[in-house]
Amino acid sequence: xxxxxxxxxQTEKVLQFQDITGLDDMNVCRDILIRHQWDLExxxxxxxxxxxxxxxxYATESRAPAVINDRFLQHVxxxxxxxxxxxxxxxxxxxxxxxxxxxxxxxxxFSSLLSSILGLFRDxxxxxxxxxxxxxxxxxxxxEKYPEHPVFYQGTYSQALNDAKxxxxxxxxxxxxxxxxxxxxxxxxxxxxxxxxxxxxRRMLFWGCDMASHEGKRVATTVSVRTHPTLLIxxxxxxxxxxMGRLEGDCSAEELIRRMDTVVNDNEVxxxxxxxxxxxxxLTQTLRQQQDxxxxxxxxxxxxxxxxxxxxxxxxxxxxxxxxxEQAAEQQRKEDIERLKLDLAQLVPSEPExxxxxxxxxxxxxxxxxxxxxxxxxxxxxxxxxxxIFCHPDAPDSFEITTNFPKRVIExxxxxxxxxxxxxxxxxxxxxxxxxxxx
Numbered sequence: 041x042x043x044x045x046x047x048x049x050q051t052e053k054v055l056q057f058q059d060i061t062g063l064d065d066m067n068v069c070r071d072i073l074i075r076h077q078w079d080l081e082x083x084x085x086x087x088x089x090x091x092x093x094x095x096x097x098y099a100t101e102s103r104a105p106a107v108i109n110d111r112f113l114q115h116v117x118x119x120x121x122x123x124x125x126x127x128x129x130x131x132x133x134x135x136x137x138x139x140x141x142x143x144x145x146x147x148x149x150f151s152s153l154l155s156s157i158l159g160l161f162r163d164x165x166x167x168x169x170x171x172x173x174x175x176x177x178x179x180x181x182x183x184e185k186y187p188e189h190p191v192f193y194q195g196t197y198s199q200a201l202n203d204a205k206x207x208x209x210x211x212x213x214x215x216x217x218x219x220x221x222x223x224x225x226x227x228x229x230x231x232x233x234x235x236x237x238x239x240x241x242r243r244m245l246f247w248g249c250d251m252a253s254h255e256g257k258r259v260a261t262t263v264s265v266r267t268h269p270t271l272l273i274x275x276x277x278x279x280x281x282x283x284m285g286r287l288e289g290d291c292s293a294e295e296l297i298r299r300m301d302t303v304v305n306d307n308e309v310x311x312x313x314x315x316x317x318x319x320x321x322x323l324t325q326t327l328r329q330q331q332d333x334x335x336x337x338x339x340x341x342x343x344x345x346x347x348x349x350x351x352x353x354x355x356x357x358x359x360x361x362x363x364x365x366e367q368a369a370e371q372q373r374k375e376d377i378e379r380l381k382l383d384l385a386q387l388v389p390s391e392p393e394x395x396x397x398x399x400x401x402x403x404x405x406x407x408x409x410x411x412x413x414x415x416x417x418x419x420x421x422x423x424x425x426x427x428x429i430f431c432h433p434d435a436p437d438s439f440e441i442t443t444n445f446p447k448r449v450i451e452x453x454x455x456x457x458x459x460x461x462x463x464x465x466x467x468x469x470x471x472x473x474x475x476x477x478x479x
Contacts, residue, residue, distance in 0.1 A: 046070070053080050061087055071208060071315045074322045095195035095203060104198035105205050107274060108282040109263055115273075115306065117299045119289025171196040174255035178216065178248060188232035190240035193247040197259045200247040205276055208311050208318075210284075210304060212240055213272040214248040215260050223269040226290040233293035243304060244273070271296075273303045277310040377437050385431040389424055391415050400461050400468050404441075407476040410434050422450060422458035429474055436476035444471055 046054070050073070057080060058069045073083050172195065179192045190212075193200045197213075204211035214231075217223050230236055240246050249256040251268075259265075263272055263283060273285035285303030287296070392399050392415050402425070404412040414428060429435045441450045450472065452458055 050078060053078060056080060057083060060084060067312065067315055068208075071318060074318055095193070095199045104201045105281045107201065107263065108280055110282070111286070113277075114283050115285040115299070115303045117285070117287045117289075117291075119291045119295075171198075171255040171258075174253035175247075175249050178250040178253065178256070181250070182216065182227075182248065186227045186232055188234075188237065189227070190231070190237045190244075190246040193245050195247075197247060197249070197255065200245055201274070201281060204245050204274065205281055207245070208276060208314050210244040210307075210311075211274040212244040212246045212300075213259070213263065213274060214246070215251050215256055215263075215265050215268075215270065216248055217251045217268040220268040222290045226269040230291060230293045230296045233296075236293050236296055239297055239300065243300075271300075273300065273307075275307055275311060276314050277307065279314070374437075381431045384427045387424075388427045388431060389417065389420055392417055398462075400466060400470070402461075402466065403469065403471045404429060404474055405471060406432075406434055406474050407436060407439075407479065408434055416461055418462040419460050421460055422452035422464060425450075425461075425472075426452040435474060436478060438477040439474050440477060442473050442475060444473065 053073055054066055054070050057063075057073055058066055061069065061084065063069050072087055073080070175196060176194065179194065182189065182192070193203070195203070200211055200213075203209075216227070249259060251257060251260055251265075265272070267288050269288075269290060271285075271287040272283050273287070274281055275284050277284070284307045285299070287299050291299070394415065396415075396417075398418040399415050400418055401413060401415045404414070406412065412429075412432065416424065425441065429439065429441065441452060442448060443450065450464070458464075
């Protein structure tokens with residue numbers, strides 16, 4: 041088996057499953073794991089159930105797949121014994137052969153037509169009360185009489201068909217009749233041979249039932265069993281369950297294995313094709329799932345990217361709004377200050393004339409280096425000085441006024457008018473410094 045698109049983990053599971061089950065065909069191991077979603081433990085348990093004859097968890101009693109019963113699609117082996125002395129030879133033998141062939145042809149066609157017509161009526165019949173009980177009772181009775189045999193499937197015919205279809209294995213059907221000596225000899229001989237037991241257990245599901253039971257009669261009618269013993273090999277071909285081989289009559293163990301091997305070898309290709317189709321479906325489903333997961337990851341990444349972009353846009357808008365609000369507030373503050381300056385300019389006393397009595401000349405040094413000199417009356421207050429500086433276009437909006445030496449801050453910005461210039465101790469030609477409090 042090559043990798044067939046399997047991952048390293050899946051290939052390792054195939055090898056582990058082959059090691060613990062002892063199966064020769066790795067394609068079969070791979071198919072079993074695919075059916076169980078690559079769960080190694082569940083796959084092994086289900087394989088063990090099938091090997092020991094227990095129906096799988098997926099077997100169902102109802103809605104069994106239809107089985108195509110067409111003799112022209114079957115390998116038919118017959119062990120009918122004829123006396124060599126009575127066999128015609130020459131032209132008579134050829135004519136007899138052609139006659140028998142035509143009789144068998146029309147009998148087969150009539151049997152198929154009759155089975156189809158009866159099937160229409162059988163669909164309307166009630167399901168047997170206890171088909172599983174019929175099977176288990178047969179297995180118990182058979183074990184008592186013939187203890188050596190392949191492992192019987194311990195479920196109904198419908199369950200066996202469903203498991204054979206799901207497991208892609210051949211289903212060997214045996215309808216037993218204790219009334220014929222040939223069937224008894226077959227059970228004691230070929231069917232109890234160790235090589236036959238090993239062959240069937242390794243390659244097939246083995247289902248049996250007594251023809252005397254309700255379930256046995258129903259199945260015998262469905263598959264057109266008229267002679268005993270008869271073994272039927274059923275398998276999947278082109279997605280349909282068909283009877284691939286019909287082994288009629290007693291024979292040796294070697295002959296039985298040869299017949300079964302002929303049917304298996306000629307039809308194994310159909311099961312291999314079904315396994316390959318199942319693998320391709322699984323790979324397609326896995327690829328689609330990986331693509332969906334990749335798409336979801338990409339979608340989530342795109343959504344996360346869009347979310348971050350939206351978050352960044354909202355943050356930028358918030359910052360811009362804050363800046364604009366701050367600028368608007370600053371603009372409003374400046375406008376308020378300008379209006380205040382206009383209002384306070386009306387309160388600044390007029391400058392007295394040079395040489396007027398009780399006049400003090402004061403020099404103001406602004407932060408920009410500009411020197412202002414103005415005359416005030418000695419009765420003007422410190423508030424008047426503040427208003428003069430505040431209303432000057434070159435003065436800062438927030439400031440304090442200090443003397444040079446000794447340095448002290450002149451209190452002139454309060455609500456009270458403050459002292460007069462005379463009482464404040466300011467001298468004529470005093471230099472005062474204006475400090476920008478926002479610088």
